[in-house]
Amino acid sequence: xxxxxxxxxxxxxxxxxxxxxxxxxxxxxxxxxxxxxxxxxxxxxxxxxxxxxxxxxxxxxxxxxxxxxxxxxxxxxxxxxxxxxxxxxxxxxxxxxxxxxxxxxxxxxxxxxxxxxxxxxxxxxxxxxxxxxxxxxxxxxxxxxxxxxxxxxxxxxxxxxxxxxxxxxxxxxxxxx
Amino acid sequence: xxxxxxxxxxxxxxxxxxxxxxxxxxxxxxxxxxxxxxxxxxxxxxxxxxxxxxxxxxxxxxxxxxxxxxxxxxxxxxxxxxxxxxxxxxxxxxxxxxxxxxxxxxxxxxxxxxxxxxxxxxxxxxxxxxxxxxxxxxxxxxxxxxxxxxxxxxxxxxxxxxxxxxxxxxxxxxxxxxxxxxxxxxxxxxxxxxxxxxxxxxxxxxxxxxxxxxxxxxxxxxxxxxxxxxxxxxxxxxxxxxxxxxxxxxxxxxxxxxxxxxxxxxxxxxxxxxxxxxxxxxxxxxxxxxxxxxxxxxxxxxxxxxxxxxxxxxxxxxxxxxxxxxxxxxxxxxxxxxxxxxxxxxxxxxxxxxxxxxxxxxxxxxxxxxxxxxxxxxxxxxxxxxxxxxxxxxxxxxxxxxxxxxxxxxxxxxxxxxxxxxxxxxxxxxxxxxxxxxxxxxxxxxxxxxxxxxxxxxxxxxxxxxxxxxxxxxxxxxxxxxxxxxxxxxxxxxxxxxxxxxxxxxxxxxxxxxxxxxxxxxxxxxxxxxxxxxxxxxxxxxxxxxxxxxxxxxxxxxxxxxxxxxxxxxxxxxxxxxxxxxxxxxxxxxxxxxxxxxxxxxxxxxxxxxxxxxxxxxxxxxxxxxxxxxxxxxxxxxxxxxxxxxxxxxxxxxxxxxxxxxxxxxxxxxxxxxxxxxxxxxx
Numbered sequence: 026x027x028x029x030x031x032x033x034x035x036x037x038x039x040x041x042x043x044x045x046x047x048x049x050x051x052x053x054x055x056x057x058x059x060x061x062x063x064x065x066x067x068x069x070x071x072x073x074x075x076x077x078x079x080x081x082x083x084x085x086x087x088x089x090x091x092x093x094x095x096x097x098x099x100x101x102x103x104x105x106x107x108x109x110x111x112x113x114x115x116x117x118x119x120x121x122x123x124x125x126x127x128x129x130x131x132x133x134x135x136x137x138x139x140x141x142x143x144x145x146x147x148x149x150x151x152x153x154x155x156x157x158x159x160x161x162x163x164x165x166x167x168x169x170x171x172x173x174x175x176x177x178x179x180x181x182x183x184x185x186x187x188x189x190x191x192x193x194x195x196x197x198x199x200x201x202x
Numbered sequence: 203x204x205x206x207x208x209x210x211x212x213x214x215x216x217x218x219x220x221x222x223x224x225x226x227x228x229x230x231x232x233x234x235x236x237x238x239x240x241x242x243x244x245x246x247x248x249x250x251x252x253x254x255x256x257x258x259x260x261x262x263x264x265x266x267x268x269x270x271x272x273x274x275x276x277x278x279x280x281x282x283x284x285x286x287x288x289x290x291x292x293x294x295x296x297x298x299x300x301x302x303x304x305x306x307x308x309x310x311x312x313x314x315x316x317x318x319x320x321x322x323x324x325x326x327x328x329x330x331x332x333x334x335x336x337x338x339x340x341x342x343x344x345x346x347x348x349x350x351x352x353x354x355x356x357x358x359x360x361x362x363x364x365x366x367x368x369x370x371x372x373x374x375x376x377x378x379x380x381x382x383x384x385x386x387x388x389x390x391x392x393x394x395x396x397x398x399x400x401x402x403x404x405x406x407x408x409x410x411x412x413x414x415x416x417x418x419x420x421x422x423x424x425x426x427x428x429x430x431x432x433x434x435x436x437x438x439x440x441x442x443x444x445x446x447x448x449x450x451x452x453x454x455x456x457x458x459x460x461x462x463x464x465x466x467x468x469x470x471x472x473x474x475x476x477x478x479x480x481x482x483x484x485x486x487x488x489x490x491x492x493x494x495x496x497x498x499x500x501x502x503x504x505x506x507x508x509x510x511x512x513x514x515x516x517x518x519x520x521x522x523x524x525x526x527x528x529x530x531x532x533x534x535x536x537x538x539x540x541x542x543x544x545x546x547x548x549x550x551x552x553x554x555x556x557x558x559x560x561x562x563x564x565x566x567x568x569x570x571x572x573x574x575x576x577x578x579x580x581x582x583x584x585x586x587x588x589x590x591x592x593x594x595x596x597x598x599x600x601x602x603x604x605x606x607x608x609x610x611x612x613x614x615x616x617x618x619x620x621x622x623x624x625x626x627x628x629x630x631x632x633x634x635x636x637x638x639x640x641x642x643x644x645x646x647x648x649x650x651x652x653x654x655x656x657x658x659x660x661x662x663x664x665x666x667x668x669x670x671x672x673x674x675x676x677x678x679x680x681x682x683x684x685x686x687x688x689x690x691x692x693x694x695x696x697x698x699x700x701x702x703x704x705x706x707x708x709x710x711x712x713x714x715x716x717x718x719x720x721x722x723x724x725x726x727x728x729x730x731x732x733x734x735x736x737x738x739x740x741x742x743x744x745x746x747x748x749x750x751x752x753x754x755x756x757x758x759x760x761x762x763x764x765x766x767x768x769x770x771x772x773x774x775x776x777x778x779x780x781x782x783x784x785x786x787x788x789x790x791x792x793x794x795x796x797x798x799x800x801x802x803x804x805x806x807x808x809x810x811x812x813x814x815x816x817x818x819x820x821x822x823x824x825x826x827x828x829x830x831x832x833x834x835x836x837x838x839x840x841x842x843x844x845x846x847x848x849x850x851x852x853x854x855x856x857x858x859x860x861x862x863x864x865x866x867x868x869x870x871x872x873x874x875x876x877x878x879x880x881x882x883x884x885x
Contacts, residue, residue, distance in 0.1 A: 040237035043254045044384070044400070044409050047261020049235070053228040054266040059273065060221055062208025063285040065229050067313035068333065075337035085637040089728045092344040095564050097723025098638075104213050104222040109316060111226020112233070116317035119234035128322040131241045131309070145241075145325040148308020149315075149332015150339065151300055156312065157340035158351060159297025160287055160563075163311040164229075166294070168259065170287050172266035174372060176359040177289030184298025189306045193248035196307045200245060 038123040054172060061104065064169020068156035070109030075153070076100035092157070133200040141199045204273075209283040211557055211581070214723075230317055239321035241309030241329075248306045250394045253387030260380035268416050271373060275423040282520055282548035285560070292353025308332065344564075352563070358545060358552055370420045377417040381410040457529060459516055459541045461550040465576045467514075468493050474513025478506070480528055481519050481547075491518065491550060492580050499528055503535055510537050518543035518550070555581045559723045567641040570725045571620040578617025608849040609809055610710045612719050615640070615684055625681045629697060630688035630716055638726040640686060640719055644675055644733065648693045651700045652837075658861045660836040665742050668700050672738035679739060683709035686716050689805040692795060692842035698849075699841045699858065705744030711845070717806040747844070749857045751865055754831055755872060758788055763829045764822065765790040768843045769863065773835070776876035781835065781867040785876035791822055795839040798846055809846065816851050826853050833859035833866075 057065050076093040077100045079086070087093050093100065100106075120126045132141035156162040159181050161170065167185060170178020207218045236258045237243045246252025273279045305311050310318055310329040318326030344351070362372035384406060392398025400406040467475055468491070477494040479486050486496040497505045509515055515532075517525035517540060529540045543550060554576045558565055565573065618624055619641065626643040628635050635645040651668060655661045662668075677683070683701060685694035694711040701709045712719070720726060757763040767774050767790040774792040776784035786792070798815060801807045809815070823830055830853060834840040837860035847853040866872050 040243075040254070041235045042400075042405070043236055043257040044261045044406070046232055046236040047258040048265045050229070050232040050258065050262040051265020051269065053225060053232055054262060055269040055273075056228070057225045058266065058270055058284050059204055059206065059279060061213065061218065061225065062206025062283050063213065065225070065313070067311070067316060068337070071312055071330065071333045072337035072340075075334040076341070078334065079338055079341065085728060087341075088638040088726055090341055090344065091348075091564050092341040094727075095558065095561075095570075095723070095725060097559070097726075098720045099723070102214070102219075102721075102723075104218050107219040108222040108226035108229070111223040111228075112230035112313060112316040113226075113320050115227035115230025115232075116234040116239055116320035117230070118227075119231045120239055120317075120321040123234070125234070125239060126320075126322045128324070130324045131318075132325070133242075141325055142328045144307045145309060145329040146332045148304040148306070148310070149329040149334075150336040151304030151332075152308060152311060152329075153304075153333035153336020154340045155297045155300035155304055155336075156333070157337055158347070159294045159301065160290070162301065162313070163259075163305070164313040166287070166298075168262055168266075171263045172270065173281075173284065173286060174267065174361045174369070174376075175287055175289060176356070176361045176364045177291060177294040178287065179361050180289075180291060181294040181298040181301070184295050185302040185305065188299040188302030189248050190302075192303045193245075193306045197249065199309070200242060200249070 037125040050168075051172070054168060057169075058172075063104075064165060064173070065108065066105045066161060066165035066169070067109055067112060068153065068162035069105035069165060070103070070107075071153065072157060073100045073103045073106050074109075133198070134202040136199045136201055144196055144199050204279045204283070206279070206283045208285050208560075213560060229313065230320065233314055233317040234321065238314040239317040239323065239326075241318060241323060241325055244311075244314055245306065245309045250390045252395075253391050256383055256387045260383050264377055264380050264413055267373060267376070268413070268420075271369075271420055272416075272423065275420065280520060282551055285556075286358045286548070286552065288552075288563070289356045289359035290352065290354055291356065293351050295354075296350060304336075358549065370417075370424070373420060374414075374417040377413050381413060384410065457541055458544045459514075460544050461553045462572075464491075464516060464543060464550070465554045465580065469575065469579050472514075474509075475516070476506070476509050476513065477516045477518070478502070479519070479547075480517055480524055485520075489547075491547070494518070499524065502528055502532065506532070506537065510539075513539065515540045516543055517541070518546050520548055521546045558725065565725075567725055567727060568620060571616070571641075574613075574616035574619065575621075578613065608710055608845075609713045610684060611713055612722055612724060615712055615719075616724055623678075623681050624684065625675075625677055626684045626686060626712075627675070627697065628686045628716065629690075629693040630686075634688060634716075636728065638720070638728055640716065641725055641727045641729070642731050643686065644731055646675065646697065648697045651697060658865045660838070660864070661860045662696075662699055662703060662748070662837065665704055665745070666740045668704055669738045669740040671700075672704065672706075673736050674733075676733040676736050677706075677738055678736055679706060681706075681708065684712055685709060686712045686719070687807070688716055689801070689807055691715060691799055691807040691809070692839050695841040695845040696838050698845050699837075699860075702747065703745040704738070705741045714806045714808045718808070721806060747848075747856065747858050748860050749831060751859070751861065751869060751872065753857070754787065754833075754859050754866075757829070757831065758873070762824075763831065764824075765831045765833070766793050766822065766843060767791065767863075768793060768795040768832060768834045768840050770794050770796070773863075776878045779867075781863055783867040783870075783874055783876075784878070785867075785874040786863075787833075787866060788873050788875050790833075793818075793822060793843070795834065795842050798842065809850065812850055815846060819847065819851060819853075823847075823853065826851075827855055828853070829855045829857070831857045831859055833862045835863045836860075837862050 054065055057063065073096060076087065076096050079093055080098065080100065084098065088098060130138050130141055132138065152162065159166055166178045167182040171182055207213050212218055237254060243252050243254060247255035274281060308329045310326055312333055315326040315329045319330060362369050388398045388401035388406065392401050477491055479490045479494040479496045480499055483496055490496065506515060515537065517528055519525050522542060525542045529542055532540045557577065558570045558573050626640055627646050628639050628643040629646055629648050632645060650671060651663055652660045653663050685697050687693040698709055698711065765787055767786050771792055771794055772778040774786045798810055799807050800810055830847060832840040832843045837858065840858060840862065844856055844858045848856040
């Protein structure tokens, strides 16, 4: 194994110290506050991508809808869309450097691919919906709003973990080995 | 002081997009470093097997919170330069509860899924597709959940205010909670998996210590403003009755004025409304509410003496503390008419000046127009600062009374949309209008202003017929008309000729047309406007600018008359023709109408800058008073040159040969010049 190197071979490097990574992430968030005047965001970019898909399917319907309509006819022209692309590229570089790229469905050994992907899809739909309702996700509300000490963001953070822990037992099988 | 892109309203610029990309890069890199490209690691937090999520989140939150507080403490940035999201308890509680379920089911959240996708995780891809679908679903059911979306809206709400702590106290408490969470996480990992790498390690001890020290340091850097002990005045007799009255007003929030109300009152030019900015002069000069006076706290009583108990005095600062203390003091000294601006300048910016496009909550058309009007009034680039600030008080220019530009920008229109007497006419093809248009606009096919007269097709109709059409559109002579085109800017100027023919000079062209409006993400809808038929008066003598072929023929050979042929160059030379004869009027110069506009990538057609146009035409026309005749094939394209010369550049003697080359070519007795060798005359 020692001579096996390259992207899909060899051992992935160990994860960095979570506290120091947290400090790094905090500095990125601080830079976002200072430069952009807005925090980090991920779900907003995805929602704008959703709006552009909706535009492609039916522009009049999208433009006349109450929520997407206000984003105009070119919803991709939004800073969070660019941030989302940057997030992907930044993670790609880090994963390459750490030899962590694996084409796989991550799941417990005893769980089927179908169950895991079904959960991922359903979870995604719920998260997508909830992010719009709450005006942000873990990045935009919990982290960014939390660091700004906004009441609603901290309430969101608490609710998120409360329901996450409450529901964890129900969906535990996808991780069983 | 740092200006954020948000505070400059520049988050929609390509510069912002690029910087967002870079910041996103750092975000993604850090997420992946943390191992958040693994759903198993993320989900581990919910089973106490891998607590990295808690450790990273709290470290991030505390770092950014602390960093920002230090920057604010050093005076390098102000909190109101950052977009502070509104607190909407109902939506955020329900959203948070749902989100938690989705998070634990999916094993991802949106940001980490991007990292997971980069690391090849197929479940991340599926999750992201779900998030996209969930967003679209949200849009589809939005009308149904509208009330939940707005439930418990408290505007910008700082947690320390909500719980009644000082900012520094809250930060220290949150830091202690974070540190406790770190230790508990390590402990849980050790209990559950036997790891707990950092439990009791020198690193974690040092890290915890540094965070707590930094939190305590904030108390030294920016001591909290200590309540009412900062006395503003000396000996003032305070009676119990006064104090009770004050407290009652405070309790009932009678002493507050909402930002929206203040904005409307200022725009309405309300007399006896004195708005006082109590911030330092430096901040006042950087930005203030239009019409506000800058008065240092120490001089408040003295300066405001003339306004005591007369009209309304509104105090504001960035937040609420200083104005509240000042209000209390003024009240004790007999001012019964002092109000506080709710949420201060921060609230005013967030609630009145935040661009519609950046708002997370959708606005109705009416509200959006209101915001745009506020922005145009308060957020427009300030005119050269008037040295005597007090002169601004009460001075007000009605949006429509101000000198009306001939070519208006989208901002101009957005700020006035919905103003009574403003009629917007959309000249795009009807299907495009039906799909989406600027709210409240009338649709018009500009060809309906033209017809066959004297055997010449496509000439502008006579005044009675135009007036009849104006009546059907419900137009009044006093209306301000804004004409909106698709990619044919010259549709607006042809319609403009109809208005000129009836002497209706209060019309303007929307630069860039609908395409620019839509591209900027401004509000649109598909509703038809309500129109009440009017009786538009027929005015017959207003048209002194349309000329016929005899008038043009009479000018031939005159050196002081400039005839401009605005058709494409190939038609001028005679290389191309779709008329009876090819070529041009003897002595005419070629200046294609397309030279005067810029078409950007997505069909946004705008006039070139006025100075560029002025320079170009100064080469063609000797003086502003020179007699100029413009023509094209049917009068359509030439209307653009006419408008540009007469209404933008100020040429006073411009004529329009409406019948144009269609007529000239067909009248074989009229002379022509054909520059091509092979004469393609069909006659």
